[in-house]
Amino acid sequence: MVPDTNGRAYTMPEISTANPKDWYIWFRYTHNDKEVPRKFQGIKPTAFRKDIFQVDGLNFALEKKKLASQLKPGYKSMLDFIKQVAVKEGYNLLPLTEFDRGVCLNLIDECSKVRQFTNHNYNKHVAVLRSMFGELVQYRMLKSNPLTGFREKEEAESNKYEDYTDEEKDLIHSHLSKVHPQLFIIMSIVYNTGIRPKENVRRVPINPHLQELLLPMNLKSFPGHFYAFGAPLRRNCGSMTCADGKRVHGAKRPDYFKPSPNNG
Numbered sequence: 479m480v481p482d483t484n485g486r487a488y489t490m491p492e493i494s495t496a497n498p499k500d501w502y503i504w505f506r507y508t509h510n511d512k513e514v515p516r517k518f519q520g521i522k523p524t525a526f527r528k529d530i531f532q533v534d535g536l537n538f539a540l541e542k543k544k545l546a547s548q549l550k551p552g553y554k555s556m557l558d559f560i561k562q563v564a565v566k567e568g569y570n571l572l573p574l575t576e577f578d579r580g581v582c583l584n585l586i587d588e589c590s591k592v593r594q595f596t597n598h599n600y601n602k603h604v605a606v607l608r609s610m611f612g613e614l615v616q617y618r619m620l621k622s623n624p625l626t627g628f629r630e631k632e633e634a635e636s637n638k639y640e641d642y643t644d645e646e647k648d649l650i651h652s653h654l655s656k657v658h659p660q661l662f663i664i665m666s667i668v669y670n671t672g673i674r675p676k677e678n679v680r681r682v683p684i685n686p687h688l689q690e691l692l693l694p695m696n697l698k699s700f701p702g703h704f705y706a707f708g709a710p711l712r713r714n715c716g717s718m719t720c721a722d723g724k725r726v727h728g729a730k731r732p733d734y735f736k737p738s739p740n741n742g
Contacts, residue, residue: 539610660735706737
């Protein structure tokens with residue numbers, strides 16, 4: 479027995495792991511000349527175990543990670559690829575406790591060789607791996623996250639938002655004016671006003687170019703509850719058969735994006 483400051487005696491705490499599903503820490507203390515057992519349950523004692531390997535650890539981390547449903551497939555896909563390369567190169571034989579930053583980055587380097595990562599993709603895979611190691615730290619399967627503070631590779635500035643050239647604008651105008659003039663009007667409104675789908679109601683200026691496109695629609699002649707760019711039918715309520723026998727659905731219909739009580 480080990481006496482405390484109040485003269486009570488406690489046995490040294492011990493871990494009971496006889497039943498892996500019901501482990502606990504326990505000890506006894508003496509009170510009024512009677513021995514009283516106490517037990518405490520907490521985190522499963524797999525913490526810092528040498529026999530937890532990389533693939534099992536990543537599977538566990540992904541299971542515990544709280545992700546939005548639309549994000550989980552992306553995480554799983556990247557982790558499946560990382561695990562595939564790990565198995566091929568033998569990294570899966572290393573216990574988690576040996577995955578320092580150098581080992582982690584060497585593994586990502588091997589992944590990069592297979593798929594020729596851009597710096598952006600390289601950083602994404604490191605971020606996913608770092609996120610998984612964060613879960614393993616949370617569950618005390620690792621003492622620290624080896625990728626904390628990783629300095630990301632510099633990414634080239636994206637040019638996907640560059641303005642269309644005059645030639646590209648002419649091509650878009652020429653094609654849509656013939657194929658689907660109503661869709662061209664919508665694209666022109668988005669391009670000139672900067673409005674976005676499902677945006678909160680706000681006033682936007684209509685420049686002379688847009689006004690010229692909208693006037694022939696004669697919107698004032700339609701009831702106020704109509705959508706300016708509506709659908710000919712309610713959602714999922716039909717299609718149209720073209721002259722060549724092919725069925726046309728949704729916005730491909732030529733009568734789509736015209737004033738209608740149905741939301742397009």
